[in-house]
Amino acid sequence: MAEARRGLKSGDLVAGGFFLLLGVGAIAGAIRLEIGTPSEPQPGFFPFLGGLGLTILSALLIFQDFRGRSSGGEPFVETxxxxxxxxxxxxxxxxxxxxxxxxxxxxxxxxxxxxxxxxxxxxxxxxxxxxxxxxxxxxxxxxxxxxxxxxxxxxxxx
Incomplete structure (x- = not known):
């Protein structure tokens, strides 16, 4: 039971959640700036790509934590x-x-x-x-x- 709960307290979950929210916020801000196309990028194009990458990587980190494959670090150990x-x-x-x-x-x-x-x-x-x-x-x-x-x-x- 303690092993099953370990994932919910790990630093990977906290960091993943924080950066997931940050990525979603970057995507929302980029959409408001207009994204454009790869051949004709608008001001929001690169922030959109950055937010998308951050969101995907954060979701993978959270997924690894729930599967029990995270590093198991404690959040806010060294600030x-x-x-x-x-x-x-x-x-x-x-x-x-x-x-x-x-x-x-x-x-x-x-x-x-x-x-x-x-x-x-x-x-x-x-x-x-x-x-x-x-x-x-x-x-x-x-x-x-x-x-x-x-x-x-x-x-x-x-």
Whole structure:
């Protein structure tokens, strides 16, 4: 009897339920933005795909938990790192316009790597900056998706 109830208390069920609701919310928001088609995507196209993927993966996690194949982790055992990650994303949103996409993204990536326990050496710092600058050039210049230039406007300006 205790084994049958274990699944109902596991962290996989809690996380799966949370992300299932988040995915459904993303799908609903994307539909309001208009999805479009794969050949002519509208603003809601990629949020719709992300929400759909999140919903499917969350449902699979919940299904595994009910079948007794989950990792059996306890919910909310370690909250420091997720809270720091959320604060990092909040800071990213606040700093995106003043610092610009490249610096804000590089800073967010560095913070997330530190949260994950990665030691930041010159190689990883250079990689983070090159990937942030490269993604900026790809989206802003090649795909024509305007991104904030921020204080590096002279470097990345037209």
């Amino acid at each position: 420091r790192r997720p809270v720091l990650a959320i604060l990092g994303f909040v800071a990213f949103v606040a700093l995106l316009d003043p610092l610009g996409y490249v610096l804000a993204t590089a800073l967010l990536a560095a913070v997330l790597l530190l949260i994950l326990g990665v030691r930041l050496g010159w190689g990883s710092i250079l990689t983070v900056v090159v990937l942030a600058a490269g993604s900026y050039l790809l989206f802003d210049r090649v795909l024509d998706v305007p991104l904030p230039e921020g204080i590096l406007g002279a470097v990345f300006g037209p």
